[in-house]
Amino acid sequence: MPCLVPFNDEEVELSFFAFRPVGLFAEEVVEALKWFSFYNESQLGCAFSCVMKSIHGSMIVWVGAWLKSSQEKKRLLSSTLVSTLSNISNLAILLDHGFLGAYAGQNKDGRPSSTAKFSIGDAVSVYNILPKKDNDELLSYACMAILRSFLPRMEGVASGLCFNRKDKAMVTCLHVWRSLFDCYSWLLTSDPETKTLPYLSEVSEDVEYDVFRVVYVSGDEVGNARFMMLRNAEEEEEISSGAIQNRIFQTCGFFQRQSRGTDEKAFQYGNKNAECE
Numbered sequence: 520m521p522c523l524v525p526f527n528d529e530e531v532e533l534s535f536f537a538f539r540p541v542g543l544f545a546e547e548v549v550e551a552l553k554w555f556s557f558y559n560e561s562q563l564g565c566a567f568s569c570v571m572k573s574i575h576g577s578m579i580v581w582v583g584a585w586l587k588s589s590q591e592k593k594r595l596l597s598s599t600l601v602s603t604l605s606n607i608s609n610l611a612i613l614l615d616h617g618f619l620g621a622y623a624g625q626n627k628d629g630r631p632s633s634t635a636k637f638s639i640g641d642a643v644s645v646y647n648i649l650p651k652k653d654n655d656e657l658l659s660y661a662c663m664a665i666l667r668s669f670l671p672r673m674e675g676v677a678s679g680l681c682f683n684r685k686d687k688a689m690v691t692c693l694h695v696w697r698s699l700f701d702c703y704s705w706l707l708t709s710d711p712e713t714k715t716l717p718y719l720s721e722v723s724e725d726v727e728y729d730v731f732r733v734v735y736v737s738g739d740e741v742g743n744a745r746f747m748m749l750r751n752a753e754e755e756e757e758i759s760s761g762a763i764q765n766r767i768f769q770t771c772g773f774f775q776r777q778s779r780g781t782d783e784k785a786f787q788y789g790n791k792n793a794e795c796e
Contacts, residue, residue: 522567522637522736526624526680528587531566533619533682534597536581536604538611545572545579549734551607552581556737558603559583563596567738569637571731574699579611580731593618593685618685623663625670626678635678635695641733642699646692649725655688658722662690665718670694673709675701702730 525531540548552570559565568583585596597616604613624635637643650658662681670679675697682691696702709715719726 522569522584523632523634524584524621524624524637524680526621526633526635528620528622530587531584532587532593532685533621534583534585534600534616535619536600536616537614538579538581539577539614540579540611541609544610545577548579548607548611551610552579553735555581555603555607556583556735559600560737563599567736569733569737570735571643572734574642574730574732576729578614578729578731617687619682619691620685621680621682622659623666624678624680625666627670627673627676635680635693637695637733637736639733639736641677642696642702643731643733644694644696644702645729645731647725647727648690648692648719648723650688650690651722651724654722658690658719659683661718661722662692665715666692669715673705675705699730699732 524533538548549570549572556565556568556570559568564585566584566586568581571580571582573579588596597618601613601616624633626632626635648658648662659681666679666681670676673679673694676694677697678695680693682693683689684691694702696705716726
């Protein structure tokens with residue numbers, strides 16, 4: 520069963536935890552986060568969750584959906600989740616965590632629903648955008664305008680969403696793609712450096728970017744998950760060929776120049792040195 524993320528935060532908010540595995544423990548981290556999902560859903564009331572793994576970098580991100588609550592309840596929930604994650608502190612460094620609230624979204628997959636769908640194997644591209652001082656609202660409006668203007672013309676995309684981070688000034692823009700090939704085809708042909716960034720240059724201080732693969736969704740059947748991962752492994756091998764890989768990195772290079780620092784071509788969140796306590 521896929522995750523369905525609403526286009527607004529009237530009832531549901533998302534929490535996220537971003538990790539960098541220690542050494543070669545990436546698969547162990549993913550497995551541990553699956554159990555983390557099960558615990559949160561059975562004991563803490565998490566509606567659904569997923570795990571995303573960076574295609575080119577080492578980052579692994581866990582995302583969970585919760586019924587909207589007060590700031591105090593979110594603070595207590597966050598403290599509980601961080602404490603629970605201390606069990607994997609020997610496997611991964613906790614880079615950042617927080618809450619996100621959706622404020623805009625749009626589908627392009629023929630569904631009239633006001634939700635974006637996440638399933639195992641989906642490719643997801645993510646922009647993290649920091650506003651210039653006192654430009655929080657302007658940045659939010661600019662990102663929403665870009666989403667509504669560009670999404671109908673983006674081939675291969677299924678859905679797009681915009682989120683405001685709850686604990687700091689930041690906008691996250693997310694696109695769900697029908698395939699990893701579609702995602703990279705858009706990157707290579709759309710020239711986002713000249714067609715997208717100029718709309719944000721006056722209101723944004725930093726733009727960071729990464730592409731993820733959804734490797735786990737709570738409730739998905741094991742057999743379907745295995746089939747999707749086998750198919751996606753073949754797709755990633757094809758895309759990772761030298762010529763295509765070089766063109767992708769050249770196209771994405773401008774995002775790295777905009778960013779204050781990246782880890783293996785993966786965007787980093789704010790608290791880079793924090794560990795699970």
